[in-house]
Amino acid sequence: MKKIVLTAIIFAISFAGFAQNNKVMKTNSGAPVGDNQNSKTAGEYGPVLLEDIHLIEKLAAFDRERIPERVVHPRGTGASGYFEATKDMSAYTKAVLFSKAGMKTDLAVRFSTVIHGKGSPETARDPRGFAVKFYTEQGNYDIVGNNLPVFFIRDAMKFPDMVHSLKPSPVTNKQDPNRYFDFFSNIPEATNMITRLWTDLGIPKGYQYMNGSSVHGFKWINAEGKVTYVKYSWVTKQGEKNLTGEEAMKQQGMDWQHATVSLRKDIEDGNFPQWDLYVQMIQPEDLHSFDFWPLDATKDWPEDKIEKVKIGTMTLNQNPVNFFEQVESIAFSPGTLIPGVEPSEDKLLQGRLFSYFDTQRHRLGPNFQQLEINKPNEPPVNYNSDSWSSYGNKRFTNPDVNYQPSNKVNVAEDEQYKQSETTYENVTITQKKITKTNDFAQAGEFYRSLNKEEQDNLIKNLSGDLGQVTDKSIQMKMITYFYRADMDYGMRMAEALDFSREDFMK
Secondary structure, eight states, X not given: OHHHHHHHHHHHXXXXXXXXXXXXXXXXXXXXXXXXXXXXXXXXXXXXXXXXHHHHHHHHHHHTSSSSSOSXXXXXXXXXXEEEEOSXXXXXXXXXXXXXXXXXXXXXXXXXXXXXXXTOOTTXXXXXXXXXXXXXXXXXXXXXXXXXXXXXXXXXXXXXXXXXXXXXXXXXXXXXXXXXXXXXXXXXXXXXHHHHHTSGGGSBSOGGGOOEEOOSOEEEEOTTOOEEEEEEEEEETTOOOBOOHHHHHHHHHXXXXXXXXXXXXXXXXXXXXXXXXXXXXXXXGGGGGSSSOTTOTTOOOOTTTSOEEEEEEEEEEEOOSSHIIIIXXXXXXXXXXXXXXXXXXXXXXXXXXXXXXXXXXXXXXXXXXXXXXXXXSSOOOSSOOSSGGGTTOOOXXXXXXXXSSOSSOXXXXXXXXXXXXXXXXXXXXXXXXXXXXXXXXXXXXXXXXXXXXXXHHHHHXXXXXXXXXXXXXXXXXXXXXXXXXOHHHHHHHXXXXXXXXXXXXX
């Protein structure tokens, strides 16, 4: 009976608001903001529109906040190697690197922590970036993801706010759980990611011991123009290994650059790290057949419902010989695509398509794609002119013609590389949260998949940080999210933070 009463109380609290009404939010030009939580889209599940001026202004300002360090993922290391396809996927995509078994493609990777600064310890609890740049014969292709298959938010509109909450305070210059749990207590969709990050997965033993994920779904396009939605997963062949909180503290006292050192040493010693690449596929007509929206970055694609198919293996066999040129200068973007791969309607991905290119132009300069590590195998051929960004452009023989069309010179297009068509019927341009949020189910499933030791470590790690929050209402609200994911999860967190049933009844 007590559990039933507590359940009702927790559910009531989880829907109650704690924030007070303040001044009306306004843009930099003084216009009032109608919605700071949802991007403007073509229909509820459609792509984000470039006409969302508030989103573009917010992301552009965010991209330029820190110079010259990356705004996120500043601490990292890298290596080079190759990808060898093990399966012919040409029935699903024109992407040349997946076109036949045995094909090898050169690549470069950068592994990183997300939030902490360039000189921060690699023992910090943080998602790890997992970015791969393929140098194909049809241009560069980037898969830019993380070690975890989900993320905190589903809409790029919230990305600057999320990072601000996790970064050090602009007042104290200290990272503060009071700030980021204040934010997350209003973002129930983050429950899945929080549950994963505060397990031991939040501190990999080394970069070669972690898996990777594209996080987002993408569109594969085959030669006939047929679309298949896909999500990528990298599975380490070294075995997934992580550090407990206590092991991380001990490691930090010995060497807080352990992940960089470990990866470099393995490659030097000839123990070349490898990852198998898997892909999951969903047909467009099946997107709405799940109890979650597959193009929601806070959701994983369950393996028991969507098969993982191995399509190749990545091997890293070369360390950088100039760290700045090969690691600091490498520039990734989920918009660096080749024929056969297109963006999906994922709202977070749609924002990243703008933000990553924008921040690279700011961080490295407009000619960042001409740096050696970022150059495609074939030089660019287009009509960009008279700027650093067009310096390497091998346009044509007549430099006087920098426009198209022309009777003198014409750079041919190839219709087989046109973007795919998507038909929308009865679409309303809108700005609202998606209907199928299902914010807690996967977090609960993941919690129940953990063994007792892993669950114990999650409770210890999470209550350790959440316990530093001085506002009890924030702690209570977070507990309601964990409870809605799994009753045992929520009850254990309440107990760890010394809450009683009476506290929820006040």
